[in-house]
Amino acid sequence: MRRVLLIDDSPEDREMIVQALRSDRETRHDITEAASAQEGLSLLHGDYAFDLIVLDYRLPDMEAPEFIQRFLGNDRVPKLPILVLTGSLEGGLPIQGAMRSGVQEFLSKSQVSPALLSRLTANAIERHKLVRRLDASEKAASSARQREETARRAAEEARSAAERADRAKTQFLALISHELRTPLTAIVGFADILKDDPTNKDASHMLSMMADSGNHLAELLNDLIDMAKVEAGSIDVEPASFDPVALLKSTCELMSMRAAEKGLRLESNIDESLPDLVWSDPVRLRQIVINLLGNAIKFTSQGVVSIVARPSDTANQLEIRVADTGPGVPEDVRDTLFTPFVQGGKGGGSRREGIGLGLAISKRLAQLMGGDLLLESTSTEGTVFRLELSFPAATATGGPPPGFAPNEVVSNDGPPDLTGRRLLVAEDTRANQFLIRKLLEPTSAEVILVENGLDAVRAVSDGETPALVLMDMLMPRMDGYEAALELRKHRYFGPVVALTAATTASDHDRCRKSGCDEVLTKPIDTSEFYQTLRRLLNA
Known part of the structure; x- marks a missing residue:
């Protein structure tokens, strides 16, 4: 059984085609008729299943090429074979464009006969099958080429990524080597001098610089460990109850001595309206503030470093701004300022300082503490960083149980008396x-x-x-x-x-x-x- 959709506006022509098809003694035909292109398209999009379309070239609502384009949609080959009927072939073939679009056969109505129509419909169906196989083969080849191209691009990207990683590793090792060797040079050099001359007149100064260099090495190692934890997603944030005003003031007192060593003023404005006790991580807060103030002091050669801490307009939020009068953050590193191992600028002189971990760690810590660290503004007149943190009062939901008190700080840091122990x-x-x-x-x-x-x-x-x-x-x-x-x-x-x-x-x-x-x-x-x-x- 061959199911045929016949689309022709002439009842007489439709009857002629129907009679010719039904005269085929070898193949039975189930014929559905449509009097317009739109009716034919509706039948094709419905529940009917056809094996062949017999289409009149000129229809009252559209001609065959437009019908074929609508039927094709995004396909290169129509889903069904199409045989186009035309009133005349004089003046050349009127459906050459349509043939290129997927028409398998064409026939002048004046030439219709049962034998010819039977042969052309069979040819159209077989030719359509061949075209569909060729199209599928071309699509498969195209898909294979696309996969090959995708694989080539992936390999190229992997190679580029490996090269970038190798450059980053080389840069990292060079940076770490420099940062390790610089304090070690002082420690080993001064140690050799003092070993040979313990009573050297500059012994006290050399010991002080050895201690500073050792502390720098400890800070470097701590930063590297913290960064490794950040990358592994295992950095610790341990909330506790503490007095935020006391913590910030003591931190500022510590950093004011470092500022004074460079001839800078450290101005602090800690809002006394902050809660007496809050529930957050005091160690990490102190770490972030020390990093921000340390950077501000490092990159400022003269003027003022300031810190302002106050409750944010958002409930249970702390807002801290650290500003300096340094030369500003260079434009070429602003977008990567919080990227590990990217140095933020030049420390008041001509050389870059540090290994570029402090801000990356501080930003991640701020995010873990329910906030963020942002570069608010920078210019040749100075830079402002804004730290935002979740800062609920200690009695808020999720805080410590009733009666919780912060750990008391032991004021006596000296050696205990262990006589007889x-x-x-x-x-x-x-x-x-x-x-x-x-x-x-x-x-x-x-x-x-x-x-x-x-x-x-x-x-x-x-x-x-x-x-x-x-x-x-x-x-x-x-x-x-x-x-x-x-x-x-x-x-x-x-x-x-x-x-x-x-x-x-x-x-x-x-x-x-x-x-x-x-x-x-x-x-x-x-x-x-x-x-x-x-x-x-x-x-």
């Missing part, structure tokens, strides 16, 4: 052994020093009962984790303090699960070291 120190690095001995000398504690975890366990097993154990976590023979576990197995119940260069929360959790009571991070903060001893030994 015995401390066991497990540390394999000679420089750290010497440092810890020197830190403990003012406490008058008796120090037992061992070089690995196994010797620490043996000392306790042999009858030593130290008041406290200071345990390096990475040592030969037996590390601090295993040693702390063994000490607990040997029923040592005194405090164990982990000394570790690892800074992540998971690392500290591992120390505590091993049996340590406290964790101190290297490089050792002297004040924190003494406070920990005082707290654990009630000294």
Whole structure:
């Protein structure tokens, strides 16, 4: 059964075509008639399924080429074979354009006969099948070419990305090498001088610069660790209840000394209407503010650095602006100012300073604390950064439980009196052994020093009962984790303090699960070291 859609406005011509098709003895025809192009299009878009379209060239509402274009839509080949009927072929073929658009056969009405029409309809159907296969093949080839092009572009992009990564790595290593070697040059150089001449008249000044260089190295390592946490999505924000005015004022007092060293004034305006207690991360807030003020001081050679802190117009929000009178942020780095390892400018002179991590870390911390860090304005007359933070009062929903109070700051940062107390120190690095001995000398504690975890366990097993154990976590023979576990197995119940260069929360959790009571991070903060001893030994 061959289903045919016959579209012709002449009833007589339709009858002629119907009779010719039904005279075919080999193929039966189911013929649907339409008197206009629009009616034919409606039937094609309906539920009817046809095998062939027989189309009159000239119809009252449109001619065959327009009909074919509408039927084609976005296709290159019509979904059905089309045989076009025309009144005359005189003057050339009137449907050459239509033929190129997908017409399979054409026939003059004066030539219609059952045999010819049967042969042409069969040819049209077979030719349409061939054209459809060719079109599918071309589409497949085109799709393959597109896939190849896509793969080529992906490979090119991967190569470019690898080259960019390689350049970035080279730049990073060069930058880190410079930043490490600069303070190390001072530390090693001054150490050699003082080793040969301990009474050098500039000894005090050299020791001070060695300490500054060491602090710079510690800050660099902390920034690198924080940036690694940011990239891994594991940076810690630990909310607590604290007095925001006291924290900001103490931070400004600390940074005012750094500003004074450069001959700058640090002006602060901390709004006293801020809540007495808020629920946020005081350590991270202090870190961000120190970074902003430190940058402002670094990049300002003369004038004023100022900080203004006030409640935002948005409820439970803090707004801090840090401004300077420096040369401004260069235009070529403004768009990448918060990108890691991109330096923001020149520090009041001709060379760039730092490794470009502070602002990237600070922005991420601000976002983790429910806010953001933005470059508000910059010009040759100065720069303004705006810090916005979520700052709910401590009694707000989600804050600490009723009666929570912030940790009291221990005002006595000096060494505690540990006279008569015995401390066991497990540390394999000679420089750290010497440092810890020197830190403990003012406490008058008796120090037992061992070089690995196994010797620490043996000392306790042999009858030593130290008041406290200071345990390096990475040592030969037996590390601090295993040693702390063994000490607990040997029923040592005194405090164990982990000394570790690892800074992540998971690392500290591992120390505590091993049996340590406290964790101190290297490089050792002297004040924190003494406070920990005082707290654990009630000294």
